[in-house]
Amino acid sequence: MxxxxxxxxxxxxxxxxxxxxxxxxxxxxxxxxxxxxxxxxxxxxxxxxxxxxxxxxxxxxxxxxxxxxxxxxxxxxxxxxxxxxxxxxxxxxxxxxxxxxxxxxxxxxxxxxxxxxxxxxxxxxxxxxxxxxxxxxxxxxxxxxxxxxxxxxxxxxxxxxxxxxxxxxxxxxxxxxxxxxxxxxxxxxxxxxxxxxxxxxxxxxxxxxxxxxxxxxxxxxxxSGRWGEVEKLRNILENALAESASEIIFVGKGARRLPNTCCFIVPGWKGETQVMQMELAGYAISAGSACSSGKVKASRALRAMGFDEREAASAVRVSLGPQTTEAEVLGFAEAWSKAHARHKARAA
CATH class of the missing domain: 3.40.640.10 (Type I PLP-dependent aspartate aminotransferase-like (Major domain))
Structure with a gap:
C-alpha cells in the first residue's frame, strides 16, 4: 500500500x-x-x-x-x-x-x-x-x-x-x-x-x-527561506489544478496569502465528497477548519466573503508544510484531476 x-x-x-x-x-x-x-x-x-x-x-x-x-x-x-x-x-x-x-x-x-x-x-x-x-x-x-x-x-x-x-x-x-x-x-x-x-x-x-x-x-x-520553497510548491499545485478544471475558483488569490495554503472551489462538487475521495487515494486534506470536524455545512468564512451556499459548501483546503515534496504535490494534483474527471462525467 x-x-x-x-x-x-x-x-x-x-x-x-x-x-x-x-x-x-x-x-x-x-x-x-x-x-x-x-x-x-x-x-x-x-x-x-x-x-x-x-x-x-x-x-x-x-x-x-x-x-x-x-x-x-x-x-x-x-x-x-x-x-x-x-x-x-x-x-x-x-x-x-x-x-x-x-x-x-x-x-x-x-x-x-x-x-x-x-x-x-x-x-x-x-x-x-x-x-x-x-x-x-x-x-x-x-x-x-x-x-x-x-x-x-x-x-x-x-x-x-x-x-x-x-x-x-x-x-x-x-x-x-x-x-x-x-x-x-x-x-x-x-x-x-x-x-x-x-x-x-x-x-x-x-x-x-x-x-x-x-x-x-x-x-x-x-x-532559512524554507517557506519560500513551500510557496513555490503551492503555486505548482494551483497551476496543475487549473489545467484540469477550468471552472475552479482559487479563494483569496487576489490577496496576500500564507505561502502554504490553497483553498479552492469547484461549484456543485461538495467539499466533503472531495475530502473522502482524496482520503481513499491516500491524501489528507480538509474541507474547512479542523475545529468544525463532524459538521457538514458550508464554510462560515466563505459565506462572509460573499460566496453563496453552494460555492461555500464546495470548498476544500490543501495546506503544505516544510516536509512536503514536489512529487507529493504533483501526485495529489493527478489524483484530484482523475476524481474531478469522474465528477464531470457523472454530472454530464
Missing amino acids: PARVYLDYNATAPLRAEARAAMIAAMDVVGNPSSVHAEGRAAKSLIEKARAQVAAALGADGADVVFTSGATEAAALALAGRGLACAGVEHDAVASWCDVSLPCDRDGRVEVRDAAASALQLANSETGVLQELPEGLAVTDATQAFGKIPFAFNWCGAEMALVSAHKLGGPKGIGALVLKQGLDVAAQIRGGGQEMGRRSGTENVIGIAGFGAAAQAAQADLE
Missing part, C-alpha cells in the same frame, strides 16, 4: 523532532514549578527557557507570554467581556466572543473601523488570506501565521496576540496569550496564581518545553 501524504498542515503540523526531544527530556524533571526546592526550580527553569524561546520567535521581547491550553483559551482570556467587533472570517474561538459586524471583501480582506475595539486575525486558517493589522488593534489571532511568515509582535500594532504550538510543529494542548508590557487581563481560571496571576493551575511543563523548542525550530525554518 502506498505511503499516505499529509496535506493538512493548517489543521495541525507534524510534531517536530526538536519538540519531541525537549518533551522527552522534560518528562524526567520531577519538580512542581511552584516549589522552591532544586527540583521545583529545575521545572521552573524549563518554563522560563520556553517562554524566552516563544518570545524570541514572536519578536515579543519585553512582552508578557502567558501559557494557556491553546489559542482557544488564550482567546477567552483576551476577549471575555470586552465586546470587541470582528468579521465573519474569524475563527469561532474569536467570533464567539465578539460582535461579528466588520465587513470583508470577496478576497477576505477585512475593513476595520475602530482598531481599539476590534479583533482581527493575521491569517485565515481556511483561505490563508493575510490582513494588514492597524496600529492600536486590540487583539490579533496569529495562530496560523506564527512560524510561516515574518512577524514581530512588538511592531505589529496589536495590544495582544493569540498563538498555538501545534500549528508550527509543537504539541497539542498548549498555546499562549501575548500581551504588551503593562497590559492586564482578568483571569478566567483562578487558584494558585500561576502565569503572573493570569492563568492558575500547575503548568504543563512538558507541553511548554515542546512549544519553546518548536517555536525556535520554526523560526530557523523561516529564516
Whole structure:
C-alpha cells in the first residue's frame, strides 16, 4: 500500500523532532514549578527557557507570554467581556466572543473601523488570506501565521496576540496569550496564581518545553527561506489544478496569502465528497477548519466573503508544510484531476 501524504498542515503540523526531544527530556524533571526546592526550580527553569524561546520567535521581547491550553483559551482570556467587533472570517474561538459586524471583501480582506475595539486575525486558517493589522488593534489571532511568515509582535500594532504550538510543529494542548508590557487581563481560571496571576493551575511543563523548542525550530525554518520553497510548491499545485478544471475558483488569490495554503472551489462538487475521495487515494486534506470536524455545512468564512451556499459548501483546503515534496504535490494534483474527471462525467 502506498505511503499516505499529509496535506493538512493548517489543521495541525507534524510534531517536530526538536519538540519531541525537549518533551522527552522534560518528562524526567520531577519538580512542581511552584516549589522552591532544586527540583521545583529545575521545572521552573524549563518554563522560563520556553517562554524566552516563544518570545524570541514572536519578536515579543519585553512582552508578557502567558501559557494557556491553546489559542482557544488564550482567546477567552483576551476577549471575555470586552465586546470587541470582528468579521465573519474569524475563527469561532474569536467570533464567539465578539460582535461579528466588520465587513470583508470577496478576497477576505477585512475593513476595520475602530482598531481599539476590534479583533482581527493575521491569517485565515481556511483561505490563508493575510490582513494588514492597524496600529492600536486590540487583539490579533496569529495562530496560523506564527512560524510561516515574518512577524514581530512588538511592531505589529496589536495590544495582544493569540498563538498555538501545534500549528508550527509543537504539541497539542498548549498555546499562549501575548500581551504588551503593562497590559492586564482578568483571569478566567483562578487558584494558585500561576502565569503572573493570569492563568492558575500547575503548568504543563512538558507541553511548554515542546512549544519553546518548536517555536525556535520554526523560526530557523523561516529564516532559512524554507517557506519560500513551500510557496513555490503551492503555486505548482494551483497551476496543475487549473489545467484540469477550468471552472475552479482559487479563494483569496487576489490577496496576500500564507505561502502554504490553497483553498479552492469547484461549484456543485461538495467539499466533503472531495475530502473522502482524496482520503481513499491516500491524501489528507480538509474541507474547512479542523475545529468544525463532524459538521457538514458550508464554510462560515466563505459565506462572509460573499460566496453563496453552494460555492461555500464546495470548498476544500490543501495546506503544505516544510516536509512536503514536489512529487507529493504533483501526485495529489493527478489524483484530484482523475476524481474531478469522474465528477464531470457523472454530472454530464
